[in-house]
Amino acid sequence: MLLEIKNLSVSFDNDEGELLSAVKDVSLSLDRGEILGLVGESGCGKSVTAMSIVRLLPSPPAKYVGGKILFDGEDTLSMPLPQLRKLRGKRIGVIFQDPMNSLSPLHRIGEQLVEMVLLHTEMSKAAARDLALEWLEKVGIPDPAIRAKAYPHELSGGMQQRVMIAMGLMLEPDLIIADEPTTALDVTIQAQILRLMKRLHRINSGVLLITHDMGVVSQMATKIAVMYAGEVVETAENVSDFFANPKHPYSRALLQSIPSALTRGKRLPVIPGNVPPIGSFKDGCRFADRCAFSRDECFKSNIPLKSLGNENSVRCLFN
Numbered sequence: 001m002l003l004e005i006k007n008l009s010v011s012f013d014n015d016e017g018e019l020l021s022a023v024k025d026v027s028l029s030l031d032r033g034e035i036l037g038l039v040g041e042s043g044c045g046k047s048v049t050a051m052s053i054v055r056l057l058p059s060p061p062a063k064y065v066g067g068k069i070l071f072d073g074e075d076t077l078s079m080p081l082p083q084l085r086k087l088r089g090k091r092i093g094v095i096f097q098d099p100m101n102s103l104s105p106l107h108r109i110g111e112q113l114v115e116m117v118l119l120h121t122e123m124s125k126a127a128a129r130d131l132a133l134e135w136l137e138k139v140g141i142p143d144p145a146i147r148a149k150a151y152p153h154e155l156s157g158g159m160q161q162r163v164m165i166a167m168g169l170m171l172e173p174d175l176i177i178a179d180e181p182t183t184a185l186d187v188t189i190q191a192q193i194l195r196l197m198k199r200l201h202r203i204n205s206g207v208l209l210i211t212h213d214m215g216v217v218s219q220m221a222t223k224i225a226v227m228y229a230g231e232v233v234e235t236a237e238n239v240s241d242f243f244a245n246p247k248h249p250y251s252r253a254l255l256q257s258i259p260s261a262l263t264r265g266k267r268l269p270v271i272p273g274n275v276p277p278i279g280s281f282k283d284g285c286r287f288a289d290r291c292a293f294s295r296d297e298c299f300k301s302n303i304p305l306k307s308l309g310n311e312n313s314v315r316c317l318f319n
Contacts, residue, residue: 003028003069003208008023010049010063021279023231028235029311035207035221037209037216037217037224037225038050040250047210050210054084054088055076071175095176099157100152105152108150109150109163112167114129116171117131139162139169172200175207177210214258223236223237228286233287234248234314235311247316283299
């Protein structure tokens, strides 16, 4: 197995010294050739889970309070930092959600791409520069030789995102963590990037795809996991089966809120309320106060993730 997340729990220190739970007992797996779609509303713990794989959460305030994350059998949570740094970029590529927080404002785009190649490979500087220009062209940046000389602030938001995608994919890593990778892109470029990611996953990479776009999930993912309020509430090994018959009420509510040809001209259902902030999670089903099917027993005790066979599971009393 390429990636195994086992009972991961992450908390954050607040100003009063209290530990606030952000992610609790999350278990996920991903093998080579698979694309795992990780979905859920903002604040459900998707990015916290993904950034924990390469320990990119600021610590403090983040604290890993339980679990293991095995990459090719080695635990990245206990791995010495120099060893982990060798994995970042080369064997584990990360496409961040906000490129302006990840690209250096002091260095030109081409310099940043070349530096990453030189850091992780034995390439010459000339070969690294050629590879950087090749990938800028692959992600749809026009006149790559000219754009490579630009600073991040001189590029549009969409172009910045494409640079981040090139940086995450250019060394063809074993694991690609893509956090909302195509949000800032137009439809044409989005399709181009998704084709690139699909090609890489077919040549023995695994992809962890975090997105709010269920259309992208249905197009890209080979399996799916749904998170709510820091917990996994449903997993499905077959994406088509998930879209045809989601098991958890939250999963069904998410799918019902997606526009389609059948809902054209109709008001879409809305999930009432909001995801509770970290530190305010209660006993029982965390979705119960927003669920149309909840009963008294849903609020009383914690509900385990129940296996439905293979990699299918659900966290609900009535499934």
